[in-house]
Amino acid sequence: MADEKNKRTGFSFAKLFGMFIFIIVGVFLSIGIHEYINLTPEQLERMDREYEARKLEEAKQEAQEEKKRAKKAFETRCDKSGMPFVMVQDAVRSRLKSPKSAEFPVRESKTVQYKSEDKRDTNCYYTVLGVVHAQNSFGVMLKNTFMARITYFYKTKRWQVTFVEVQS
Numbered sequence: 001m002a003d004e005k006n007k008r009t010g011f012s013f014a015k016l017f018g019m020f021i022f023i024i025v026g027v028f029l030s031i032g033i034h035e036y037i038n039l040t041p042e043q044l045e046r047m048d049r050e051y052e053a054r055k056l057e058e059a060k061q062e063a064q065e066e067k068k069r070a071k072k073a074f075e076t077r078c079d080k081s082g083m084p085f086v087m088v089q090d091a092v093r094s095r096l097k098s099p100k101s102a103e104f105p106v107r108e109s110k111t112v113q114y115k116s117e118d119k120r121d122t123n124c125y126y127t128v129l130g131v132v133h134a135q136n137s138f139g140v141m142l143k144n145t146f147m148a149r150i151t152y153f154y155k156t157k158r159w160q161v162t163f164v165e166v167q168s
Helices: 002-009 013-037 041-078 083-093
Strands: 110-114 124-135 141-153 158-167
Touching: 083 110, 083 124, 083 141, 083 158
Parallel strands: none
Antiparallel strands: 110 124, 124 141, 141 158
């Protein structure tokens, strides 16, 4: 009998719960508005200053995080591990008497990355110092040292050797 009455009137627990929540929210909003209205001008000004200081601090933190992200992106973009060493090998071979005999021991090489002074420059620059074992014109294996400069053009994803020097 009670269920039929509830169905006819459309009254349910969900409606009762919704009305209860509506009343609670209304009470809290009324209290909040009442408290805000009763603030003095000095209190309102202090709240504004605190809000502006928080926003400024958030902006500073965001700028620092962006700077860190940009630095990491640059380091990641130019971190090509052994690629500069591999990419200069053909240029070094071209300077030898017997290019086919060239052997490049990895343990005896060093790659140094350096950056352009221009902050807008997206290219990566490297100096590769290393050793190459190759035959001379008499067929004797010699240990040669080399220095090469190479540039990685980030936008075109291409490498270019800009300088090579091989010494016996």
